[in-house]
Amino acid sequence: MKAAVVNSFGVPPAYQDFRDPKPGDGETVVTVHAAALQPIVKRLAAGTHYTSGTSAGFVPGIDGVGVDETGRRVYFLFPKPPFGAMAEKSLVAIDATAPIPEDLPSDRAAAIAAAGVASWTALSRRAHLRPDETVLVLGATGAAGGMALQTARHLGASKVIAVGRDEAKLNRLNADVHIALNDDADKKLREQFDQGVDVVLDFLWGEPALRTLTAATKDRASRAGEPRLRYVQLGTSAGDDIPIRGDMLRGSGLELIGSGIGSVAVRDYAACAGELLAAAPAAGFDTPFTSLPLPAVADAWNGDPNVRYILTPAT
Known part of the structure; x- marks a missing residue:
């Protein structure tokens, strides 16, 4: 599959081939429609966040929107390393997903969840x-x-x-x-x-x-x-x-x-995301964002820090 890949800490990801994920027990492969570029994603890719790993060679992205193996369109978060959200496919725990209302476009859902969860x-x-x-x-x-x-x-x-x-x-x-x-x-x-x-x-x-x-x-x-x-x-x-x-x-x-990774369980984050997205259409939740195709990941990475970029794989 194609993915954005962090090959070295502190260097923008490269758009290149990456191995396909294979699910284990309690996991699902999500075909990604939209992934958010958040400040935490850049810090993880720079190796400066408190949850950063010790080595490069991974796909960045902590959340996104896609279709799981049952055909449900879902919001997902905290993919299993090294399969982050900025790829054609990602690997996530089933209990780290939440359904998305049918009338909420994928890129808008990704932007609202990234900003609002x-x-x-x-x-x-x-x-x-x-x-x-x-x-x-x-x-x-x-x-x-x-x-x-x-x-x-x-x-x-x-x-x-x-x-x-x-x-x-x-x-x-x-x-x-x-x-x-x-x-x-x-x-x-x-x-x-x-x-x-x-x-x-x-x-x-x-x-x-x-x-x-x-x-x-x-x-x-x-x-x-x-x-x-x-x-x-x-x-x-x-x-x-x-x-x-x-x-x-x-x-x-x-x-x-x-309130963050460690003080809140992943399943609680997923439940909150589901509540937020379920409420979004009637509540009129919205946040500015700019969608770019995944191959333009370097442009988004080096783009305006005041813009919330949503990357969309061409799958």
């Missing part, structure tokens, strides 16, 4: 969002952040707050409050936490996270007890490390929670 999982499985709560999204101008605003509203949030670095893009988002990460952000963040925030979804970490956590926790320590704040960490595009003071945790209702 993280927030759907974080809100429904990790933060356990309740109706009428307030959700703040840190990193709202990215594809995942934009979908997080949509999923938070769909899952019952009564108020959503968008926080990001691109003010022009930020102000185009459908949110109740927009906060640009400029010199005025600390005051505006504090005002929102004073009014009440129940859940933070953080796609950035680094300095923006430290500013947000400081605004949420500084000079609290009410003798009546502080309200609970579930802070869910989802990505580290702004930095891997931040200093956290002990009194941030002691003097507030702050609960730091991670």
Whole structure:
């Protein structure tokens, strides 16, 4: 079969021949229709993600859409190495697949799932969002952040707050409050936490996270007890490390929670993907994307980092 292949860490994949996958017990071969190029895919291919393997010679791609051996069109995630999603065929566990509504095109389904599964999982499985709560999204101008605003509203949030670095893009988002990460952000963040925030979804970490956590926790320590704040960490595009003071945790209702590979089981991710995609047509979930044929994988890899590329094998 033809596939994108990572032959060396840190080098864009090459479009070339690769051996066909053969399923074992509990596995299925998926004929791929669409695969998403996500930031995590590039980090895995560079050998810099915390789940990266130790050697090259694999097909990249952690999720996609295709047809399984029973003829079902499915979303699939976390293929069995070395058979990633960016190939004519991929190898996945049967319980890592979810059906797709008939009226949802494959490339759009791949884009929605790639951008939305993280927030759907974080809100429904990790933060356990309740109706009428307030959700703040840190990193709202990215594809995942934009979908997080949509999923938070769909899952019952009564108020959503968008926080990001691109003010022009930020102000185009459908949110109740927009906060640009400029010199005025600390005051505006504090005002929102004073009014009440129940859940933070953080796609950035680094300095923006430290500013947000400081605004949420500084000079609290009410003798009546502080309200609970579930802070869910989802990505580290702004930095891997931040200093956290002990009194941030002691003097507030702050609960730091991670949501990602390891803190969530694959079967739960698949279930969340199924719920998200089942809801997508009626909810009108959408996210911008650009489709390219799989042979153009190098163009997508070196393309605009603000564009979500969906690669489509010619099968």
